[in-house]
Amino acid sequence: MNLYPTAARQVRIGDAAAFAGITPRAIRHYHEIGLLPEPERGGDGRRRYGHDDMIRLLWIRKMAEAGISLDDVRVAFGEAREETSDEAGGIESVLGRLEETMAAQEAAIQRRRAVVQRLQAVGSPLGLLSEVVAERLGHLPPGALRPSDLNALLVTERIFGPLGAAIQAGTFIVLATRPDLRAEEDRLEAAEAALDDGVDPDDPRVDELAGQRCAHLLALNEAIEEAGLDAAEERIFGIHDADLAGDEGRRMSAAAAITKMPYDFSPARRRCVELAGRLFGEALADI
Structure with missing residues (x-):
């Protein structure tokens, strides 16, 4: 049976759609x-589709079934006309470039799947943090971390990236395993929050509290070293630094974060935080 008659024959849109396995609406x-170029209409005012139109429809359906978007299919046919009279040959060259796009999409799907797997393994919301952070905190028992700890890590990861959050995680590991340090942390946070109640920035309590915060930071730092968490930080840098180099585009500078985040610290509390940070830095330099 000859499937390619020499005599030109045209069919209506319904027959063309039925043959291609699509709908007239799709055409x-x-x-x-x-x-698909719109064909000329016959004497009855209806579109008539020829052999070339049917071949085009079959190509479109096959490419769509392969997961290629209609926009990419249109580009493929457009470049095919420019490159060669053999439409299939032109499409082959375009498909090579589309394969790269799909490979990138597949990699993105794999990353999302990894997040889902972390959520299943360690639970939400810890699993939503970067793998390097979740990995470091994963050995802690359930409930050891407070929601405020996770919130702080989320903000740190946004500003300083996964490595910055992974280092900060060392502090929360110590707080989760040292009740004495956690109690002091709670006391200091409550005292610092009280500075928001109309305390003058030059009030002597600000300097006193900054000194206490500095002493606490030094105690945390010592506990981190005693637990060997500082060595773990070096290992994290060695393993993940290169892998996470591309994360820069997802970070935000500290200066930008200050203008974007709705911080509501009073002038007294801001001065306390700044002074404690300066005292801590000076103390580390003297060690």
């Missing part, structure tokens, strides 16, 4: 987006 859409 009209292809016309609208420029994917």
Whole structure:
């Protein structure tokens, strides 16, 4: 049986759609987006589709079934006309470039799947943090971390990236395993919050509290070293630094964060935090 008759024959849109395994509505859409040239109409005012139109429809369906978007299909046909009279050959060259796009999409899916797997393994919201952070905190028992700890890590990761959050995680590991340090942390946080109640920035309590915060930071630092967490930080840098180099685009500078985040610290509390940080830095330099 000859499937390619020499005599030109044209069919209506319903027959063309049935042969291609699509709907007439889909064909009209292809016309609208420029994917399929609209054929001339017959004497009855209806569109008539020839052999070339049918071949085009079959190619479109096959490419769509392969997961290629209609926009990419249109580009493929457009470049095919420019490169060669053999439409299939032109499409092959475009498919090579589309394969790269799909490979990138597949990699993105793998990253999302990894997040889902972390959520299943360690639970939410810890699993939503970067892998390097979740990995470091994963050995802690359930409930050891407070929601405020996770919130702080989320903010740190946004500003300083996963490595910065992984280092900060060392502090929360110590707080989760040292009740004495956690109690002092709670006391200091409550005292610092009280500075928001109309305390003058030059009030002597600000300097006193800054000194206490500095002493606490030094105690935390010593506990981190005693637990060997500082060595773990070096290992984290060695393993993950290169892998996370591309994370820069997802970070935010500290200066930008200050203008974006709705911080509501009073002048007295801000001065206390700044002074404690300066005292801590000076103390570390003297060690």
